[in-house]
Amino acid sequence: MDGLTDLFRQFSDALEIAPIEVTAAVFVIILFLILFIISFMGYFRTILNIAYFAYPNARVRAIGNPCINREYIYEISEAKTVYEVLERIRGIGYKIDLGESERLENVERMLDVMYVRECSKLEETAPEGIKPFFEAYLMLLEAEHLKSAIRYKIAGLPAEEIEENLVPIGVLTPTMIQKIADASDVEEVILLMQNTLYGHTLTEALPDYTRERTPLSFELSIERLVFETLHASIFHLDTTLTAPVKEFVDLYSDITNINMMLRAKRDGLESDVIQKYLLPAGRELPVSKLKQISEVKDIREVLAALEDTRYKPAIDRALPAYEESRSIRPFETSFEQVLLDRVLDIGVIHQHAAGPLIKFLVARHYEIRNLRAVLWGIHESVPAERIKKLMICEGVVT
Secondary structure, eight states: HHHHHHHHHHHHHHHHHHHHHHHHHHHHHHHHHHHHHHHHHHHHHHHHHHHHHHHHHHHHHHHOOOOOOHHHHHHTOOOOOOOHHHHHHHTTTTTOOOOTTTTTHHHHHHHHHHHHHHHHHHHHHOOGGGGGHHHHHHHHHHHHHHHHHHHHHHOOOOOHHHHHOOOBBBBOHHHHHHHHHHOSHHHHHHHTTSSSTTHHHHHHHHHHHHHHHHTHHHHHHHHHHHHHHHHHHTTTGGGGGGGHHHHHHHHHHHHHHHHHHHHHTTOOOOOOOOOHHHOOOSSSHHHHHHHHHTTTTSSHHHHHHTTTSSSSHHHHHHHHHHHHHOOHHHHHHHHHHHHHHHHHHHHHTTTTTHHHHHHHHHHHHHHHHHHHHHHHHHTTTTHHHHHHTTTTTTTOOO
16 A cells, blocks of 8 residues: 555656646546446447347348238239249248148148248347247237137137147147147137136136127237237346337237227227226327227227327228228228338338347238238139238338
8 A cells, every 4th residue: 555655656746746636637537447438338238239130130131021012912912823822932932832632721821830930930049138029929929829719619610620720839739729629619728728828817708708709808818918928028128129129019009909999899898898908008008098998989989089199190091991891900901001111110220139030020920911811812813903902011001
């Protein structure tokens, strides 16, 4: 300690300044070094994130999403046969064969299997800091197939047909799918789910199903559970990676809540039932607003309650088609276009982090949706112009 004091004294004598001034100068230098290190660490973390995402982002960019390209998918919709469509999409990675005796439902299943595999691969290759979100997204796919299983059972489809249409994912193992297919009724399906994450929420929805006799209560309860998981995943991410995930999940929650209320009002559900199944609040629709909308009388009043939100342009675009058909499908399509457009923006804004992965994930979903529309449209001899109206594409105003 005496040596350090002597060193300060010699240094101050050499510079002809007071020791206290030397101490102050050293303190300032140390402070600047600390600030520099903190700033550098933040910059270094950004560099690390770019490195971590380099491979998975390069991979999804190489695969691309050609079937949301308007010119490409519109051209495919002009094909004359299902075989011609399948031949055209083989070159972009959709290697699906349709035998002479096979049903188109089998092609749909192949597309579903392909999407599940791609999402699983993406979850495997994603950096650790973002994995919880992709794990939650896989649950979203699992839930969609569980909802299909319940619909099939309520509709009374034969066991072999149910087993053929469902894709193994998560709790829906091949063994579980076989048990669901062989179940005598939907109540037995709910019992089969008791030891899974869905058990409690499906049991809670059972009285509403018994009263309404539609699958809507089950579907809404499953959606609520999945979106709670999606929102919860945000809190398990690396804090530097939350922005694009939160924006997507919030927007997706808003749109799903709106669609849910449109379906509920169409089917005559009471407000207290709707409020039981509200999803976590999203970007523009807080809990108070959602409860207010749930209490209105009909679809028209739901739309009026959304006048002051960012979703008004989407509503205005879909309104003429709704007036003509009295179907809520034009609204759902318009909101889905909003989601795709924003996800494409997220892919650009967060291009060195999770943006391209989220963009690929969501855009792939709409690619498969578009291909389904094309395949069934051609199979049923629907005019190409009508098929095109069902498309969700980049750069299209619906």
